[in-house]
Amino acid sequence: MRPDVESPPHFQPSGTLSGTIGESGRRTRLVRGRAAGDTVDRARTTEHLKMPNTVYFFGTCLIDLLFPRTGLAAMRLLERAGLRVIFPQGQTCCGQPAYNTGYRDEARRVARAQLDAFPESLPVVVPSASCAGMLKVHYPLLLAGTADAARADAFAGRVVELTDFLTRVLDLRLTDRGPPIRVAVHNSCSSRRELGVADATMELLRRLARVELVEPERAHECCGFGGTFAIKQPEISAAMAADKTSAVAATGAAVLVSQDCGCLMNLGGTFARRGGGPVIKHVAEFIWERTSHDD
Amino acid sequence: MTTEFRLAIGAALGRERVRANIRKAMDGLVSKRAAAFPDADERERLRDQGEAIRGESVSRLPELLEELERSCTRNGIQVHWAETGEDANRLVLDILRHAGTTALLKGKSMVSEEMGLNEYLQHAGIEAVETDLGELIIQLAGEAPSHIIAPAIHKDRAEIAALFREHYPDQPPAERIEELTALARRVMRKRFRGMTAGLSGVNFAVAETGTLCLVENEGNGRLCTTLPDLHIAVMGIEKVVARLDQIPPLLTLLTRSATGQPITTYVNFISGPRRPGEQDGPRAVHLILLDNGRSRIRLDPELSATLRCIRCAACMNHCPVYTRLGGHAYGTVYPGPIGSILEPQLHGLAERGEMAEASSLCGACAEVCPVRIPIPRLLNRLRFEAVNAQADSPTLGHGSRRLAGQAGLWRLWAWTCAHPRIYRTLTRLMTALRPLQPTRIKPWTDTREAPRIADQDLHRQARAAGFTDRL
Numbered sequence: 001m002r003p004d005v006e007s008p009p010h011f012q013p014s015g016t017l018s019g020t021i022g023e024s025g026r027r028t029r030l031v032r033g034r035a036a037g038d039t040v041d042r043a044r045t046t047e048h049l050k051m052p053n054t055v056y057f058f059g060t061c062l063i064d065l066l067f068p069r070t071g072l073a074a075m076r077l078l079e080r081a082g083l084r085v086i087f088p089q090g091q092t093c094c095g096q097p098a099y100n101t102g103y104r105d106e107a108r109r110v111a112r113a114q115l116d117a118f119p120e121s122l123p124v125v126v127p128s129a130s131c132a133g134m135l136k137v138h139y140p141l142l143l144a145g146t147a148d149a150a151r152a153d154a155f156a157g158r159v160v161e162l163t164d165f166l167t168r169v170l171d172l173r174l175t176d177r178g179p180p181i182r183v184a185v186h187n188s189c190s191s192r193r194e195l196g197v198a199d200a201t202m203e204l205l206r207r208l209a210r211v212e213l214v215e216p217e218r219a220h221e222c223c224g225f226g227g228t229f230a231i232k233q234p235e236i237s238a239a240m241a242a243d244k245t246s247a248v249a250a251t252g253a254a255v256l257v258s259q260d261c262g263c264l265m266n267l268g269g270t271f272a273r274r275g276g277g278p279v280i281k282h283v284a285e286f287i288w289e290r291t292s293h294d295d
Numbered sequence: 296m297t298t299e300f301r302l303a304i305g306a307a308l309g310r311e312r313v314r315a316n317i318r319k320a321m322d323g324l325v326s327k328r329a330a331a332f333p334d335a336d337e338r339e340r341l342r343d344q345g346e347a348i349r350g351e352s353v354s355r356l357p358e359l360l361e362e363l364e365r366s367c368t369r370n371g372i373q374v375h376w377a378e379t380g381e382d383a384n385r386l387v388l389d390i391l392r393h394a395g396t397t398a399l400l401k402g403k404s405m406v407s408e409e410m411g412l413n414e415y416l417q418h419a420g421i422e423a424v425e426t427d428l429g430e431l432i433i434q435l436a437g438e439a440p441s442h443i444i445a446p447a448i449h450k451d452r453a454e455i456a457a458l459f460r461e462h463y464p465d466q467p468p469a470e471r472i473e474e475l476t477a478l479a480r481r482v483m484r485k486r487f488r489g490m491t492a493g494l495s496g497v498n499f500a501v502a503e504t505g506t507l508c509l510v511e512n513e514g515n516g517r518l519c520t521t522l523p524d525l526h527i528a529v530m531g532i533e534k535v536v537a538r539l540d541q542i543p544p545l546l547t548l549l550t551r552s553a554t555g556q557p558i559t560t561y562v563n564f565i566s567g568p569r570r571p572g573e574q575d576g577p578r579a580v581h582l583i584l585l586d587n588g589r590s591r592i593r594l595d596p597e598l599s600a601t602l603r604c605i606r607c608a609a610c611m612n613h614c615p616v617y618t619r620l621g622g623h624a625y626g627t628v629y630p631g632p633i634g635s636i637l638e639p640q641l642h643g644l645a646e647r648g649e650m651a652e653a654s655s656l657c658g659a660c661a662e663v664c665p666v667r668i669p670i671p672r673l674l675n676r677l678r679f680e681a682v683n684a685q686a687d688s689p690t691l692g693h694g695s696r697r698l699a700g701q702a703g704l705w706r707l708w709a710w711t712c713a714h715p716r717i718y719r720t721l722t723r724l725m726t727a728l729r730p731l732q733p734t735r736i737k738p739w740t741d742t743r744e745a746p747r748i749a750d751q752d753l754h755r756q757a758r759a760a761g762f763t764d765r766l
Contacts, residue, residue, distance in 0.1 A: 065752055067749070068749045075762055087754075087763070098705050099675070108711055109713045113714075117715070189657040225655065227655075230650050230739065234739070236304060236619060241617075270743045273744050
């Protein structure tokens, strides 16, 4: 069966606007430009393009091994929105650890395996801005000039971060079934600066009626995870995590959410060591729990 | 492996007072920059312009330098080429000896720091007198700059007051900022008198007109370049720009990105020595063009973006690593994000490659860079160069950080992740062995609890929950 997708851009509303690492200024400008013509964009989305009825889910290796509940929650959110969710058993890791350590040949090998695992022209929904950034921004760079360049470009065009997809493509409405609560959001660096999806995450969370959203002081600053950075430069990483956890604790929030399990693993682990601190949850798991009946 | 850099990091993180000083100062610079760019559209247009202008400088570097030499020569500026810092030092010394001078007034110049000029002159019996307030402070303290535009930013007012008390005991005691700057001014003014040679850096040099552009806030730069009979300007070759009309956008990008100022207190356009009939200005102007590895950096089409830098320091002001370490921990002339891409290229990956690893790739630097240097991407590239030995790479020390054991582990990891069956077997094994998971995993658990492996991986849970594998 052919998916109801004529051309990919409609399921990557922010991706078409950004996609260049760090140069968020350029993205800001484009997003601002888009904001002015926002209604036009929306009209075009509904006019020309149909909602996908089937999506791929890329679980990420971190979620696979350490936080599978997050992955399941994200898939159930998609399923409840009426989508058929495919979880290819051939998926493994996006390859970012090797890529950011300089081992590009190894990263390329892993990247090709992911291209193989998601062959159909379907959206690839990713519950991590960091991994989504690897698939969307870095695969085309990594595979440029190889036999897989075109495949990587097409794949990158299909990749969309979970909250971006839920907010801007599905325009998901949420019925908040939980008690009033204060929630701190840590928008990951990839969500802010690489993909520009942090505002989609915030918008989605704002649709929970009884959730008070707060951001810690110096919200823009990195939590100190940085993948292998936490291992290669443990002292700096720890100093950054200490400051971030203090800022989060100062918000008095009961829960800390983020788009990225890497950040949460870093901050949760630091909180667990220092004692106290909020409950740590990926945004998908938090939303699933707040909106499901059997909670 | 504990390197010198790692030891310095540990020490820097332990210096609470310095950390607090730097953090406070960086917070100030960050908010000033933000306030200086109230209109995001204008800011992004300017950054586009900055990128294009500096990109032209780098791509046309050889011809622009030759044009600059011709224009300067026409204006009466004597142009010298220096391959290395040592060559540049020797040129300065020769010029000073020829003029018969034993002391040199210095305006702030990072290139002179790169050359190690002060030390070189000292050995040759020539005193270098720093006139920039920040440079003066660290010269008194016997330290190196910790920041490229605010060299003494790691010191607070009380520390500076103590330094002045120690070195200027005949001066009335100063505590408040106004008193401290007034004291420095009194002391420096005396030094200016009778000096016959001055040295400055160059922010931009205009090829078409032979104009040297220099920004500063204290007026000492203007004194250094106009009061003595001899002015020597030193610049990295990449500071050339093609046309005079490219200067205004660069200047406003520079000052707003650096200190949040719409323009600096002094903007000097130096277009040659004193002409017949003029009342003041130097009688001779020399320009030293320093390469010191820049031509080599330029050979790489991606890494050459490093040379677009206009030394505004916005990247370090916004860097979560720099704000915690300060500049000294890096042990290099250029610290922070720009240092982390520049130093490994100038001095080689074997010696400075670890700087490229001291980043979480958060992207805060690239977000503010006025000339859009994609710093995280270049850091990633340098990490690749460090472990990958491609014979034709122009990057100094490429492949030098490759360790056989580490490379083998990554190969094994890639093999696992490229074979889903093997990967699934491994995750299944890890979840089965979950009870045996160690609670201490260094260095992660030095400051954090380790995450627990799940009792069942997502691959199996997804299948069990009925999520299909394919279309």
